[in-house]
Amino acid sequence: MKNSELFQKMMDWGRDHESRYEQHEAIKQETIDTYGWDSPEVSAWYAKAEELKKEDPFGPGAWKAWRAVRWNEGDELEIDDSCWPKEYEGFVKTLREFGCKTFLVTNQSSGLMRDIFGYIDNGCRLVGPELIAKVENRYGMMKTENHEALRFEIN
Numbered sequence: 001m002k003n004s005e006l007f008q009k010m011m012d013w014g015r016d017h018e019s020r021y022e023q024h025e026a027i028k029q030e031t032i033d034t035y036g037w038d039s040p041e042v043s044a045w046y047a048k049a050e051e052l053k054k055e056d057p058f059g060p061g062a063w064k065a066w067r068a069v070r071w072n073e074g075d076e077l078e079i080d081d082s083c084w085p086k087e088y089e090g091f092v093k094t095l096r097e098f099g100c101k102t103f104l105v106t107n108q109s110s111g112l113m114r115d116i117f118g119y120i121d122n123g124c125r126l127v128g129p130e131l132i133a134k135v136e137n138r139y140g141m142m143k144t145e146n147h148e149a150l151r152f153e154i155n
């Protein structure tokens with residue numbers, strides 16, 4: 001999944017965007033000190049910051065999928081996060097484009113039922129519950145514990 005063209009494209013875009021945002025952020029205090037808080041220049045700085053935020057061609061669901069894959073350390077993709085309703089479509093679509101066939105949900109939040117239906121409504125099939133061995137780094141000590149998970153298949 002991390003070798004997919006889309007994953008790499010998102011990585012490159014994210015690095016470039018972060019660099020541009022940091023460059024813009026670097027002039028903020030100088031603009032405030034030079035022109036004052038109530039100046040048109042500071043208002044223009046904030047307007048440009050908003051423009052930079054809106055440049056995202058991928059959307060929040062895609063980025064949630066990217067982060068899940070980016071930080072996944074196991075052999076199978078494990079999701080320990082909940083999606084917002086506006087994220088499901090992009091999340092599932094992006095996982096599909098990454099080449100992901102199945103994923104495990106270990107999140108036990110109050111939004112789990114919403115997530116189950118959100119994944120199903122966007123082309124996933126609930127395969128069923130499983131117990132998985134999850135390795136966690138607890139203060140430098142690696143510890144394996146069994147966790148409850150739901151397996152989803154991406155159609």
